[in-house]
Amino acid sequence: DQQVKQNSPSLSVQEGRISILNCDYTNSMFDYFLWYKKYPAEGPTFLISISSIKDKNEDGRFTVFLNKSAKHLSLHIVPSQPGDSAVYFCAAKHPNTGGFKTIFGAGTRLFVKA
């Protein structure tokens, strides 16, 4: 059973526009959520995170929104740049695992067209 779901395998956006990547989760006990970015032939790299006690976290062009009642989070990239083209993974942590075990979604491949 997949606890973190990214239902869009890919997304294509024009340079300068907003990219919105979505993620749904099933376990209401998750207390921390993260987004990772992955380029080909490289490992995932941490991008931005949000605690379950918040509903928004912003870092430069990247903003993550959390809607706990809907068990949904989203990553907004504004403005999108060609270098943002990568696979984005949504991930979550459960307090019972001490914040160590990370549960990932299947990823969304973002294409930013120049």
Added chain:
Amino acid sequence: EAGVTQFPSHSVIEKGQTVTLRCDPISGHDNLYWYRRVMGKEIKFLLHFVKESKQDESGMPNNRFLAERTGGTYSTLKVQPAELEDSGVYFCASSLRGGTSYNEQFFGPGTRLTVL
């Protein structure tokens, strides 16, 4: 500062053979993790070491997989005997001490394993 390194980058073996993957974490990182991504699906947790001790091995698929971390430095993941469904990309990650929810994990580039 060197990141997490993994060896080999690619491995192609036949069903029934044995393969050993190696991971060198960032120096000073007590926590080491193994993950696997199969066929474009989600990245799945396999296990977590704290120094040389297995803290959580709930994600290990079966007893054909053996992970070790002798001396609390590098780690190896052995698959014996390999099956077709073991094909995928195996990622290693490491993080500093601490059990808070924010415990940033740094990933290696992965080992792509193909079992024919």
